Amino acid sequence: MTTASSQTRLVTAAYDPLARMSAADWLKRNLFSSVWQTLLTLVTAAVLLRFFWFVLDWGVINAVWVTSDPDVCRAATGACWAVIVEKHRPMLFGLYPYDEHWRLVLMMVIYLVTVVVSLMPRNWNLRFLVPLWLVAAVSIGVLMFGGVLGLRYVPTSEWGGLPLTMLLFTGTVLFGMPVAVLLALGRRAPLPVARGVSVVFIEALRGVPLITILFVAVNVFPLFLPAGVQVDKLLRITIGIAIFFACYQAEVIRGGLQAIPRGQYEAAASLSLTYWQTTSRIILPQALRICLPAITNHIIAAMKNTSFVIIIGLFDILTATTAVMQDPLWRKFYVEAYLFVAAVYLFFGYALSLYARKVEKWIASGRI
Amino acid sequence: MIDATPARDGQPSARRSKDLLYSEGFRAAAYQIALAAAVVFVGLFLYQNVVENLQRQNIATGFGFLREVSQFEIGETLINYSARDTYARALLVGLLNTLSVSAAGIVLATIIGFSVGIARVSNNWLLQRIATGYVEIVRNVPVILQVIFWAAVTRNLPAPRQALELWGLGFLSNRGLTFATPVADPAHGWMFLALVAGIALAGIGDRWARRHREATGKHVDMLWPSLAVVIGLPLVVWLAFGAPHLISFPERKGFSFVGGYTISPEFVALMTGISLYASGFIAEIVRAGIEATPKGQVEAARSIALRPRFIMRYVVLPQALRVIVPPLTSQYVSLIKNSSIAVVVGYPDLVNIGNTVMNQTGQAVEAIAVMMTVYLIISVVTSLLMNTYNRLVAIKER
Numbered sequence: 001m002t003t004a005s006s007q008t009r010l011v012t013a014a015y016d017p018l019a020r021m022s023a024a025d026w027l028k029r030n031l032f033s034s035v036w037q038t039l040l041t042l043v044t045a046a047v048l049l050r051f052f053w054f055v056l057d058w059g060v061i062n063a064v065w066v067t068s069d070p071d072v073c074r075a076a077t078g079a080c081w082a083v084i085v086e087k088h089r090p091m092l093f094g095l096y097p098y099d100e101h102w103r104l105v106l107m108m109v110i111y112l113v114t115v116v117v118s119l120m121p122r123n124w125n126l127r128f129l130v131p132l133w134l135v136a137a138v139s140i141g142v143l144m145f146g147g148v149l150g151l152r153y154v155p156t157s158e159w160g161g162l163p164l165t166m167l168l169f170t171g172t173v174l175f176g177m178p179v180a181v182l183l184a185l186g187r188r189a190p191l192p193v194a195r196g197v198s199v200v201f202i203e204a205l206r207g208v209p210l211i212t213i214l215f216v217a218v219n220v221f222p223l224f225l226p227a228g229v230q231v232d233k234l235l236r237i238t239i240g241i242a243i244f245f246a247c248y249q250a251e252v253i254r255g256g257l258q259a260i261p262r263g264q265y266e267a268a269a270s271l272s273l274t275y276w277q278t279t280s281r282i283i284l285p286q287a288l289r290i291c292l293p294a295i296t297n298h299i300i301a302a303m304k305n306t307s308f309v310i311i312i313g314l315f316d317i318l319t320a321t322t323a324v325m326q327d328p329l330w331r332k333f334y335v336e337a338y339l340f341v342a343a344v345y346l347f348f349g350y351a352l353s354l355y356a357r358k359v360e361k362w363i364a365s366g367r368i
Numbered sequence: 369m370i371d372a373t374p375a376r377d378g379q380p381s382a383r384r385s386k387d388l389l390y391s392e393g394f395r396a397a398a399y400q401i402a403l404a405a406a407v408v409f410v411g412l413f414l415y416q417n418v419v420e421n422l423q424r425q426n427i428a429t430g431f432g433f434l435r436e437v438s439q440f441e442i443g444e445t446l447i448n449y450s451a452r453d454t455y456a457r458a459l460l461v462g463l464l465n466t467l468s469v470s471a472a473g474i475v476l477a478t479i480i481g482f483s484v485g486i487a488r489v490s491n492n493w494l495l496q497r498i499a500t501g502y503v504e505i506v507r508n509v510p511v512i513l514q515v516i517f518w519a520a521v522t523r524n525l526p527a528p529r530q531a532l533e534l535w536g537l538g539f540l541s542n543r544g545l546t547f548a549t550p551v552a553d554p555a556h557g558w559m560f561l562a563l564v565a566g567i568a569l570a571g572i573g574d575r576w577a578r579r580h581r582e583a584t585g586k587h588v589d590m591l592w593p594s595l596a597v598v599i600g601l602p603l604v605v606w607l608a609f610g611a612p613h614l615i616s617f618p619e620r621k622g623f624s625f626v627g628g629y630t631i632s633p634e635f636v637a638l639m640t641g642i643s644l645y646a647s648g649f650i651a652e653i654v655r656a657g658i659e660a661t662p663k664g665q666v667e668a669a670r671s672i673a674l675r676p677r678f679i680m681r682y683v684v685l686p687q688a689l690r691v692i693v694p695p696l697t698s699q700y701v702s703l704i705k706n707s708s709i710a711v712v713v714g715y716p717d718l719v720n721i722g723n724t725v726m727n728q729t730g731q732a733v734e735a736i737a738v739m740m741t742v743y744l745i746i747s748v749v750t751s752l753l754m755n756t757y758n759r760l761v762a763i764k765e766r
Binding site for chain 1: 520
């Protein structure tokens with residue numbers, strides 16, 4: 001059938017894992033492997049090219065980039081990115097007093113620097129992180145509230161835009177993670193009462209939409225407090241989102257806890273470690289590493305969920321943009337404005353998932 | 369027990385109390401009593417505050433308000449409703465609207481999700497990339513932003529006069545989506561029953577074929593008989609009723625349409641937003657399900673000359689469904705819960721109407737309790753159904 005030499009050649013070709021596929025081979029395998037695949041590729045490519053052409057034509061070639069006159073946009077056939085340039089301040093900063101916007105810019109810089117520095121493994125020791133966060137929290141508080149150092153006082157009801165989204169998100173994660181861990185431990189605890197309380201709490205809150213919890217935070221929570229005691233609306237809402245987040249996260253962490261083999265507990269017990277020693281030094285570090293991908297998913301979901309505050313009238317970036325889009329002069333260009341907001345969420349979501357992938361790599365390589 | 373013996377020959381009473389303090393059982397009991405007491409105490413404290421606060425603000429308590437007249441109109445209702453009806457009926461209207469937009473959303477999300485999920489594992493590189501891009505975008509943009517975006521799109525659609533025509537079957541305008549529907553006929557009810565009967569018969573036929581195969585080793589292909597009975601029975605009923613084929617086509621008339629069926633722009637926006645968002649997650653679930661069947665199994669099935677259709681039916685699908693169904697169900701539940709953002713587009717769902725009721729009566733606790741209970745019931749019922757299904761498809765182990 002075949003000669004010996006051709007057989008040898010075939011075998012080497014098939015079994016050389018390091019051989020790089022030639023471009024033609026790659027095309028043939030991935031795009032033109034059969035008549036049907038070729039047809040599919042051609043049709044998809046045609047649709048895709050048309051779409052890209054539309055994006056280029058609308059979004060770049062015929063777009064208006066800068067103008068303060070909406071009629072210029074109306075006359076153009078392309079996108080009106082000028083709406084973002086023109087309205088970026090109310091979109092990004094909401095109701096916050098116009099002249100004080102520089103405080104929000106500074107706040108975002110401090111916030112982002114603090115977060116980025118805290119995410120680097122070489123900075124992971126409490127003697128550095130705790131002071132860092134204290135300083136950041138105090139300076140952000142001073143900048144946002146004002147009332148000292150000659151800064152004008154700004155109540156939380158006037159906070160808004162991207163800084164508000166950041167604060168809601170950070171508050172949710174910082175409040176929510178410890179609660180989630182406690183709930184997950186409670187659900188796995190040998191104590192029936194603790195288990196019962198955790199199960200009812202987790203399942204009841206997971207069974208209802210976030211909005212109803214926000215309604216509770218806004219309308220019912222004040223009734224829970226004794227007369228004369230008041231809690232700020234922004235704080236109540238943050239706690240509401242955080243507890244909702246914690247219930248979902250608790251189920252994820254429970255998954256991680258379940259993956260820890262019994263021997264780990266037994267080994268800890270044989271060293272006569274207490275429950276909290278076992279939990280904090282043996283069990284949790286392993287469990288959290290195991291379920292890190294799922295934890296990240298819920299953290300990203302928490303960032304998206306901050307947008308629910310539009311329903312109860314907090315001015316986060318989405319509410320602010322929706323309000324700006326009520327302006328009859330610029331209303332027509334809502335696509336551009338919402339694309340911008342979507343891009344902001346996509347950017348932060350993508351950054352978070354990239355970082356999470358990096359952490360997974362560090363875990364796999366034993367670095368952390 | 370063994371290491372407790374030496375303790376006996378010291379001072380027995382002191383030792384015993386110390387033993388008690390360090391005994392696991394005693395400590396567990398103490399913790400639990402403390403926790404239970406804390407829960408009860410906090411609960412009572414909150415209850416007390418609520419009662420006092422409500423009294424001071426002169427807000428009525430209890431569910432008596434449900435029988436009062438609502439005095440507000442609702443734009444979209446599936447059942448008869450007017451401002452003279454009770455709050456309870458208004459909430460029922462809201463619940464039915466929630467269920468209808470969720471049902472439509474689930475169907476749409478499933479169709480798009482499965483298509484994109486299959487495209488995600490396609491051999492075609494280009495298609496696979498596009499599907500991946502779609503999933504990444506719809507999953508990572510907040511669902512509220514998507515719904516608000518589609519609401520803005522529907523609001524900015526042309527007026528009925530310049531409505532977009534959909535292949536002669538309907539119109540898309542700022543009044544919503546208007547499409548042709550068959551004129552209601554008594555035959556339709558019977559056709560639906562015939563469809564149900566057909567599906568049942570096909571199921572019975574399938575079971576018989578399996579038993580026959582297990583008993584004799586002979587395979588009877590039930591695909592065509594099943595299709596025949598599922599499609600044929602309603603067809604026969606339709607013919608028996610004299611084949612009523614009147615279809616109401618919508619037409620432009622003045623500032624609106626006549627004929628056909630119209631769904632509101634709010635419904636369209638909400639349905640599109642929540643189902644596109646869910647479709648991204650469903651696509652990932654479907655991909656994981658398809659990838660769950662090891663390649664070797666398909667190759668093994670092929671090597672014993674099983675027909676591709678049977679490979680799908682007996683090798684791939686049973687294993688894929690086992691992986692797909694549980695997360696799919698929770699996606700459906702979360703889609704139902706996401707429909708509660710209807711208030712941002714003004715669609716009168718349960719939460720939107722509950723919110724109105726809450727603002728009119730001031731009875732926030734009760735109104736929110738009604739909403740939460742309804743969603744809890746939906747979640748619990750769904751998870752019960754899911755568990756039943758899961759038992760049916762789970763691996764049968766000895």
